Amino acid sequence: MPLRAIAYISEASAGLSAAGLDALVEDAARFNAVAGVTGVLLFDGERFLQYFEGPEDGIAAVHERILHARSHQAIVELNRGSVSERSFPYWGMRWLAVEAGLIQQLAIGDWTGFSRRLDDGPGAGSALEQLRTLVTRLFGVSPQAQAVG
Secondary structure, three states, X not given: OOEEEEEEXXXXXXXXXXHHHHHHHHHHHHHHHHHOOEEEEEEOOOEEEXXXXXXXXXXXXXXXXXXXXXXXXXXXXXXXEEEOOOOOOOOOOOEEEOOOOHHHHHHOOEHHHHOOOOOOOOOOOEHHHHHHXXXXXXXXXXXXXXXXX
8 A cells, every 4th residue: 555645834823832743743643553654743833844754644633633634724735645654653753853943944944855756765865855854853763664653
């Protein structure tokens, strides 16, 4: 079954607390596990950047939930397409706090790099590769190599 992925940015709704975000991500992780979807969510206190991947039906179900969530607004899709392998195979969903400006920097990157022919790897300068490098730097290990709670 081919894998698909979507990346987007959005603005957090006013008043979203850390506890509210934790509850939202915990609920998403349960839903994503059933849908076979993995991914990562970056949050800088004001904006989100999310990348998620999985089978087409799972991606469609998760995307529908995202579009109707009250936790954010002004959703801008960066790209969607086929991927040859998962970048976050052990992350049902995980959120990471990042510095202000990092989401904007990633958002203007080259997201066409993950929507590639199935036999191609992500380009070194692609935004997906930058995201993977960021997560590796924050955790000291590749998200492809280790399961993280």
